[in-house]
Amino acid sequence: MQYLLTIVVATFSGLMARLYMLRRDYRQYPSYPQGWAIHLFIGFIGALLGAILVPSLIEAEFAAVSFLLMAASQFREVRNIERSSLEKLEHTELVMRGTAYIEGIARVFEARNYLAIWTAFTAGVVSEAAHQFGLWVQISAALAAGVLAAGLLNRLMRGPSIGDIADVKMTDINFDGPILVVGGVNVMNVGLTDARQRYLKQAVAVEIIPRDVDAKATLANIGQMQAIAHDAAAMVGVYMDVGEQEYTPLVRRDPQSGKLVMVMIPSEDNQEAFLEAVSNVPVLETAIRKPARSVAGRMMDGGS
Numbered sequence: 001m002q003y004l005l006t007i008v009v010a011t012f013s014g015l016m017a018r019l020y021m022l023r024r025d026y027r028q029y030p031s032y033p034q035g036w037a038i039h040l041f042i043g044f045i046g047a048l049l050g051a052i053l054v055p056s057l058i059e060a061e062f063a064a065v066s067f068l069l070m071a072a073s074q075f076r077e078v079r080n081i082e083r084s085s086l087e088k089l090e091h092t093e094l095v096m097r098g099t100a101y102i103e104g105i106a107r108v109f110e111a112r113n114y115l116a117i118w119t120a121f122t123a124g125v126v127s128e129a130a131h132q133f134g135l136w137v138q139i140s141a142a143l144a145a146g147v148l149a150a151g152l153l154n155r156l157m158r159g160p161s162i163g164d165i166a167d168v169k170m171t172d173i174n175f176d177g178p179i180l181v182v183g184g185v186n187v188m189n190v191g192l193t194d195a196r197q198r199y200l201k202q203a204v205a206v207e208i209i210p211r212d213v214d215a216k217a218t219l220a221n222i223g224q225m226q227a228i229a230h231d232a233a234a235m236v237g238v239y240m241d242v243g244e245q246e247y248t249p250l251v252r253r254d255p256q257s258g259k260l261v262m263v264m265i266p267s268e269d270n271q272e273a274f275l276e277a278v279s280n281v282p283v284l285e286t287a288i289r290k291p292a293r294s295v296a297g298r299m300m301d302g303g304s
Contacts, residue, residue, distance in 0.1 A: 007054075
């Protein structure tokens, strides 16, 4: 019973950290109370594991530590569950996420449970270290450590966005016969005259120009291109209905320069919002490439 306070405070810290990381954003996932309940319960289990780990180490109960670590490894199944759920829902999206984006979301949900464990463990360690200074000091120090750990770990999990690795700017839209041309890049064949007129009147388009050879390689990933189209449509809305393929947001790559162009017809004409949306699309973990770290990559980039 001597570790009861530490376990309670640490578990609470880990659970609150998981709740903080469960906030809903424009991706609207998870969007229902059932989804929140599932993830909070799993987060509670993770927080409890992290909290119990502290007294187990203090008492040198290494068999218990091994059991806890084995139990924590079951969080890998969270990734499989999220991946399966999102893949089943993929056909309901007007603009699909793509398999790379789905894998990234699944990894994030797995990792957040580990962050709950680390937060609870940190709060538990501080709680035991401060118990000699009195009850309220112990509780306050543990909760403060939990807040700092949750904030730091959540910040470290944030990857770069498109605006961090590329310059995003508006570009022109025109037609070469029936071929839609955006920023000098042929995008697609638009056969219907009405559709071509709508593009000329309502469509917006951007150029995404990579800043270095690493960004150029990253933007060449098909999954990243699909993620840009999906997120931009999710944030600013898209003018299309089921089966209207000619109005599907498209991202195409210029093979010569490595830049991307994106064109879509938004629900409202707001170029600033469109630029902001594209700039804030996250760079997928699976899309990141670092050719500049190799000798050949530096040679291609003009380095030594």
